[in-house]
Amino acid sequence: MVTRRKTHRASEVSKRAILEAVLSRAVEAGYEGTTMADVARASGLPIGSVYWHFQNKEQLFVELLDYCFEVWKQANASFGDMRDLLRRTISGSAAASASLTDPAAAFWSIGLVFAFERRLEDNLARQRYLAIRKEMFQFVTSHLRTSYPDVPEDVAAELAHDMAVMGRALTDGFRVAAAAGDDTDFARYADLAADALESLVATRLKEYGHA
């Protein structure tokens, strides 16, 4: 019993070490650029152990994305207004493209490549990224819906959906800018983006008031 628990603990520690290793490698080299040998080297364990803990490379990245998403959810449980969110995500994109290994920030740096690599269509890690992407979108949409209390529910729903779409495009766009090394003051443009979306909302609400 004692031996079993000890072994179990050691196993958990190793598994965690491997996840941290693949995280640090994937942020720098992406999915295809990260080799199983790299992961083994960075974790300090032999490659055989990596395959003992994870079925294959695909499954390794699936569990990595899950791990990152869990961290993100905990960090973003308290949802401010749209300006807050844009500040966090757009300024965060600069941090993620630096070689930081904050799992929540790393998620995007790793995940966005999956969006473009359509030849990975059957890849389970890509599918997991797309599923998490959808889940985050719903999360943001449903929170934004409560931001427009003085209009009918269907109007608020459409407005929230539109703002979520625009907000997602802007954050993704600035992540591209960060990855491409564009010389950009992300904090400044986060506020500019918020200004733009807020004036869009104001116009719509005014139109509704007149209708």
Added chain:
Amino acid sequence: MVTRRKTHRASEVSKRAILEAVLSRAVEAGYEGTTMADVARASGLPIGSVYWHFQNKEQLFVELLDYCFEVWKQANASFGDMRDLLRRTISGSAAASASLTDPAAAFWSIGLVFAFERRLEDNLARQRYLAIRKEMFQFVTSHLRTSYPDVPEDVAAELAHDMAVMGRALTDGFRVAAAAGDDTDFARYADLAADALESLVATRLKEYGHA
């Protein structure tokens, strides 16, 4: 002399066939997913001919990007206002993510991956993409500058720069959405994006007028 000219013509035809082949493959599979064997097969020529016309895979993609950019420049020589540009680029992103082989649209579908794959840092094709990206940004910025005739030059310059940054983020963001398969009405959001940026400009011009 006649023989020489004939050979020269045949060579040009083959080279063009290879470029078309790599274009069609790269749109579907990206840089890393496109193998030299694929290109040879799609062009109808043996792999030896591909290496005869192009130094290596890297150089092949450099010339592909140049070819696409040339086509884009000719298609976008007449520059309308910002709304026109957003419509063209954002609606075009949906087309590019479908497997069309319009070189101008394909450029983005192929190029954006280079932004994210930082492990291709020394890759000449990635560097060419980044260079073209910069050139396009300057092109857009300098055209936008003429859109604000009633303000001092430095104000117009800052405004044009900001709008170019925001516009680039939005178009890149919607390209991500297209690649990720998000269910999005791109034509509608292109206009919404234009609305947002125009109201941003209006606010700024009003602020300047009062200053």
Added chain:
DNA sequence: GTCTATAGAACGATAGAC
């Protein structure tokens, strides 16, 4: 210029001793 055959390297994954 065209074509075939193959070298050479990298990678994912497994076998099997411990």
Added chain:
DNA sequence: GTCTATCGTTCTATAGAC
């Protein structure tokens, strides 16, 4: 659970006949 050795495949690139 850990570790090493290695198999099988895929890819870039070249050699050399035509």
